[in-house]
Amino acid sequence: MTIFIAPQLIRAQTENASIRFDKQTQVFRIDAADVSYVFGINEKKAIQTLYWGKRLNAADTFAAPVYEPGVAAFDASNNTTRQEFVAWGAGLYVEPDLKITFPDGNRDLVLQYVSHTIAGNHLTVRLKDISREVYVELQYEMDPATGVLRRSAEVQNKTSSPLTIEQVSSGTWTLPRAQDYRLRYLTGRWAGEWNLREQLIQPGKTILESRRGSTGAQNNPWFAIDRNGSNDQDSGDVWFGGLGWSGSWKISIEQDQVQQVRVTGGPNSFDFDYRLAPGESLQTPYFYAGYTHDGIGSASRLLHRFELGSVLPGAPHPKLRPVLYNSWEATGFNVNEAAQEALAEKAASIGVERFVVDDGWFGKRADDHAGLGDWYVNPVKFPNGLKPLIDKVHSLNMDFGLWVEPEMVNPDSDLYRKHPDWVLNFTGRPRTEGRNQLVLNLARPDVREYVFNFLDKLLNENDIAFLKWDYNRNWSEPGWPAVAPEDEKKVYITYEQNLYSILEQLRKKHPAVEIESCSGGGSRVDLGIMHYTDEVWPSDNTDAFDRLKIQDGFTYAYTPAVMMAWVTDSPSQLNHRTLSLDYRFLSSMQGSLGIGANLNDWKPEDFATAKKMVAQYKQIREIVQRGSLYRLISPQNGSEHSVTESVSADQNAAVTFAFLHSSGMLYPFPRIYLRGLKPDSMYRIEALDGKLASDTPAVASGAFWMQNGVDVNLQGDFQAAAFSLKVVAN
Missing domain, CATH: 2.60.40.1180 (Golgi alpha-mannosidase II)
Structure with a gap:
């Protein structure tokens, strides 16, 4: 890398963010906060990464990029050159960003620079195949406050025939050449989410992924890379990022033949293809990444600040999370008007601000075997509808929330009996149930319309301030028999697009309603779903001691402002561990405080302790939810x-x-x-x-x-x- 001074490009360092293009050297430079990101157009018109790290002096300018030398005939320069977005073709062996099959069987794709536009802090770079009318627009936008860079790509078919996208990413991040990198990532399972793992990066490839149709707890789409042996919290170079996608996803961390580290992320290529008709395009999810010189603790704080300022609903000033009570552990499915009103009185007495009725209020719901999909108020449990309970909750100075699971259906439901074709399925094959339920195919326009309409009706007819949106199983048999066979695998993309569009439409029509993303715990937490939801549920494991590790891992990637943390009963349901009420409260007060214990079993001294702790939390809530976290x-x-x-x-x-x-x-x-x-x-x-x-x-x-x-x-x-x-x- 050669750096020289170009006086015509000198600009005041006081500018917080800028995008510049040097016509002479064909180099782009993006600066914001304490970060510089530099890439250019080399002699083969490929987009080549030059620098990503601590912000450089305004006078520092890069020489024109040139293709980097290969390693003998076995690994030509196409594999060793650090490219921002590279297609599979021209002898590429490293992870491609894009792979396409054309109708004539050709699978070779070589992208070259065509043009670019700069509009404020948004940069678009347009690429095209060397012979076919296939275009890719690379999109860049850097957050002025944190230096977190948002990337995505749009693939456009301007040929006269359909083509099939077999693999596509949002882009590739390339780190400086080194041998001592360490990868951090998050793993887990139900009731054991957010385990922080680390390993040395060595030649070869590490794949973080979900093939489950949703984000998944097994891996979370977040990564952080630093130097092995660097100080954990306070110092050292850290490159970190997260994928904003709530479906099946993949992040590849690859050390190539010359010890460069490439991080490529996007929708999972397993069981995937996307048929793109002439004139159509496909937009990839956002892939966010940042850099800090001040250790992994700083990386977390930058992500938290970015999420609060740019991702969450209401950004840059999202609302503080209210103290919540959820009646699930007190009543289970046996909800009714009188019992819920009695619980609401108890919750109000300790300072709760939001009362939430969980599962069991709808359809013929007596347990988890029936009723999902039939979203009408159970006339036996609530003979006068929800209004009397909601009015009671409001009279106690609390707002009202409700549990829903819109994407699921029980086979024992009126909806399934009427529309058995509405679920994900392969014709003639068994339909695998999980928690006695199947997954509605939200990619279908009629299913999307049904889900939006019942939620809209529910919110129109009731003064509801909050929806706990649950999702209690992963996909199986991801078929879509209603469309042509060559289009069935579009389900992986269209499902998520429709999910996001429902959430967006609901928020526009009901702007006062807040939403929680829950998936049997933390199985759908990512920077995609967080753009539409105000809070997330990290784990069904509410044991206050286990939660210390769960919450610690969670906050490496996501802000405590969205991390719901409940005080539940002791002994805990999962571990049968006995913990004091003070301990349970203090564990939960590190996030967004909720209470899920059975208040019917509490003694007067428990209510007194809880009232004191809730009052304390309200005094420190803004510091916890919006402040800087130090481990x-x-x-x-x-x-x-x-x-x-x-x-x-x-x-x-x-x-x-x-x-x-x-x-x-x-x-x-x-x-x-x-x-x-x-x-x-x-x-x-x-x-x-x-x-x-x-x-x-x-x-x-x-x-x-x-x-x-x-x-x-x-x-x-x-x-x-x-x-x-x-x-x-x-």
């Missing part, structure tokens, strides 16, 4: 301790949560060294729950709290504490 002590790898700190955007306040698994051999709880404070400001410390060491000063500087630290008195098993800091006015 001070990790709960991973069998740690006996966990400590998190959230610092307000103006750095004038902070809240810290500390957890002890079990004491041993008279060792005290580790000293807590805070981060993110203003060194010269004076902060007053206050214990919210638990005790501070007796020699803790009431007021000290930010430097004191960060350098000297804080001691908390935690002894025994499953103990927790929390304290806050606020700047003292001069």
